[in-house]
Amino acid sequence: MKTIHDFLRAKEEGKKITMISTYDYWSARLCEKAEIDCILVGDSVGMVVNGLDTTLPVTVDEMIYHAKAVRRGAPDTFIVVDMPFLSYQVKKEDAVYNAGRIMKETGCNAVKIEGGEEVAEVIQKLVSVGIPVMGHLGLTPQSVHALGGYKVQGKTEEEQKRILRDAKILEQAGVFAVVLEAVPSKLAKEITEFLEVPTIGIGAGKETDGQVLVFHDMLGFFDRSPKFVKRYMEGGRLIKEALKNFKKEVQEGIFPGKEHTYD
Ligand code: KIV
Numbered sequence: 001m002k003t004i005h006d007f008l009r010a011k012e013e014g015k016k017i018t019m020i021s022t023y024d025y026w027s028a029r030l031c032e033k034a035e036i037d038c039i040l041v042g043d044s045v046g047m048v049v050n051g052l053d054t055t056l057p058v059t060v061d062e063m064i065y066h067a068k069a070v071r072r073g074a075p076d077t078f079i080v081v082d083m084p085f086l087s088y089q090v091k092k093e094d095a096v097y098n099a100g101r102i103m104k105e106t107g108c109n110a111v112k113i114e115g116g117e118e119v120a121e122v123i124q125k126l127v128s129v130g131i132p133v134m135g136h137l138g139l140t141p142q143s144v145h146a147l148g149g150y151k152v153q154g155k156t157e158e159e160q161k162r163i164l165r166d167a168k169i170l171e172q173a174g175v176f177a178v179v180l181e182a183v184p185s186k187l188a189k190e191i192t193e194f195l196e197v198p199t200i201g202i203g204a205g206k207e208t209d210g211q212v213l214v215f216h217d218m219l220g221f222f223d224r225s226p227k228f229v230k231r232y233m234e235g236g237r238l239i240k241e242a243l244k245n246f247k248k249e250v251q252e253g254i255f256p257g258k259e260h261t262y263d
């Protein structure tokens with residue numbers, strides 16, 4: 001099992017970190033067999049698995065349910081669990097309670113929190129009670145309504161300054177890594193060079209210390225995907241073909257064959 005120190009060392013040694021967002025037993029098992037460095041049980045589960053428009057409705061209990069399944073599928077992989085909207089913004093005490101529950105009930109190794117300066121105190125508190133925290137800057141989907149959509153962040157110089165400043169604040173607060181989502185590669189490079197802790201990019205170019213993609217996106221389960229997603233297979237097409245084949249073979253009396261039948 002990797003530890004937070006392994007991720008720091010990876011950065012020092014210039015070894016890229018790989019992370020995949022996924023939410024259940026079978027996919028976590030495959031990630032572990034493929035030796036992916038880190039699994040993120042993302043609150044993107046709400047959109048990817050449950051068809052919501054945003055991540056806002058996702059609850060702590062739902063995150064725990066999915067993280068437990070992921071841990072069963074990947075017993076030896078470093079697992080980070082997203083703290084969902086409203087589970088850490090109200091009070092530090094709530095954040096400790098919710099993050100503590102997530103750690104206790106799922107056996108994960110760390111939590112992830114979206115935001116910069118405004119969550120620095122919460123991060124400090126969590127780290128002080130022994131909970132490793134991953135930060136998340138740039139496009140922070142829990143703030144989609146405030147951002148006015150899922151858009152690239154850090155386009156203006158002012159925004160870039162703020163994001164860089166937030167990154168420094170997060171490092172000081174004690175995060176062991178930071179996700180950079182949908183920011184120009186130049187900004188991601190600058191942050192990556194400045195920070196001692198690793199950056200993990202999604203839509204942030206190739207200069208970050210690692211890359212994260214959502215399992216269902218990178219395997220092409222959906223018809224369309226954003227620019228920053230590379231589709232490593234056309235999973236949706238393959239599955240649809242298999243399903244059609246099943247229907248056809250049942251209708252034509254081909255399935256089940258003799259080899260699938262008990263005498
Ligand atoms: O929820 C998620 O999957 C994430 C990653 C895309 C970074 O936060």
Ligand code: NA
Nearest residue numbers: 042043044082
């Ligand atoms: Na997330």
